[in-house]
Amino acid sequence: MGLLTIAAAATLGAGTTVVAAPLVLGAIGFTSVGIAGGSIAASMMSTAAVANGGGVAAGGLVALLQSAGMAGLSGGATAAVSGAGGVVGGLVAALI
Template sequence: MSRGQIIGITAGAAAGAVLLAPVALSMAGFTAAGITAGSMAAGMMSSAAITSGGGVATGSLVALLQSAGAAGMSATATAGVASVGGAAGALVSGAVGFLKRMRK
């Protein structure tokens, strides 16, 4: 696998992660209208409320995900998602290259 292919796969994975993060949040139940009843987000919120004595703690994972679902992701969150997506893309492309070399 060439360096250009690895860079392309890494960049594609980073861009894909950024573009798909809002879709994933919505599918999990974190929406602009609030947490969707019966969703995974509702289950997470219920567990968080039970753990913290009746409310969802500020700064908790549920609060951060709902904030991102309601208002979109901040620049910092977008950069973090892109970094994770890029790292995953690099890992996959490296593994593919390794397996191709092993088959020869």
């Protein structure tokens, strides 16, 4: 596999993850109007609340995903998601 192919796959992976992240968040229940009842997100929130004595911890995974679902990804989160997608895309291209 050539270096150009790996770079192209990494770029495609980075772009795809940035576009897919909000769609995936919505699909699992972290929506722009809050957590959807009966969803994976609701189950995660329930588990977190039980583990924390009745409340969801600020800064925890559920709170972070709820924030991203309601307000969108921050610049830092977009960069992290893009970087992870780029690495995965590059690795897949290198292995194939």
